[in-house]
Amino acid sequence: MKPLGVGDQIPEFSLPDQEGNEVNSRDILGQKALVLFFYPADNSPVCTKEACSFRDAYQDFLDAGATVIGVSSDSVTSHKKFASNHRLPFPLLSDSDQALRKAFGVPKSLGLLPGRTTYVIDKQGKVRHFFSSQFSAQRHVDEALGVVRKITTEPEPL
Numbered sequence: 001m002k003p004l005g006v007g008d009q010i011p012e013f014s015l016p017d018q019e020g021n022e023v024n025s026r027d028i029l030g031q032k033a034l035v036l037f038f039y040p041a042d043n044s045p046v047c048t049k050e051a052c053s054f055r056d057a058y059q060d061f062l063d064a065g066a067t068v069i070g071v072s073s074d075s076v077t078s079h080k081k082f083a084s085n086h087r088l089p090f091p092l093l094s095d096s097d098q099a100l101r102k103a104f105g106v107p108k109s110l111g112l113l114p115g116r117t118t119y120v121i122d123k124q125g126k127v128r129h130f131f132s133s134q135f136s137a138q139r140h141v142d143e144a145l146g147v148v149r150k151i152t153t154e155p156e157p158l
Helices: 044-057 058-064 078-088 097-102 137-151
Strands: 014-015 023-026 032-040 064-072 092-094 118-123 127-132
Touching: 014 092, 032 044, 032 097, 044 058, 044 064, 044 078, 044 118, 044 137, 058 064, 058 137, 078 092, 118 137, 127 137
Parallel strands: 032 064, 064 092
Antiparallel strands: 014 023, 032 118, 118 127
16 A cells, blocks of 8 residues: 555544553544654564653653654553553554554565654644654654644644
8 A cells, every 4th residue: 555645634543552442543633643653563672762762752742732652563462561661651552453554554664574654643634744764763753743843833724
């Protein structure tokens, strides 16, 4: 599937988080901007660095008017351990069949590994920015926060 790009409307989704609670995009959009980061796997070195970087900047995202959600195909149980071990304050969604990853068109890295892509989505559900890099974990956070700060200060569309 073609990857979602800037200006595209995101698909509606509902997936379980690390506590087993369903997280639905309808409950977020319209209220806040959304930073949705897809990562390959819990507990891998770069994924841990990325998740912890989002953790360390989490209050900055909240202050800027956005919520942060991580997504991988790992199980709810794996996410629970990962979130607990690293004190992650945001939901980690279990996309076990990779349907959401496919709906967003997140590319595979090296043709094999699930890709690492971060989307910044405005309150209307449109992609405003995306960044894809398998190894630049901190850049995902830096770029996303910069875009969130920009779009949440723009006037609301009429």
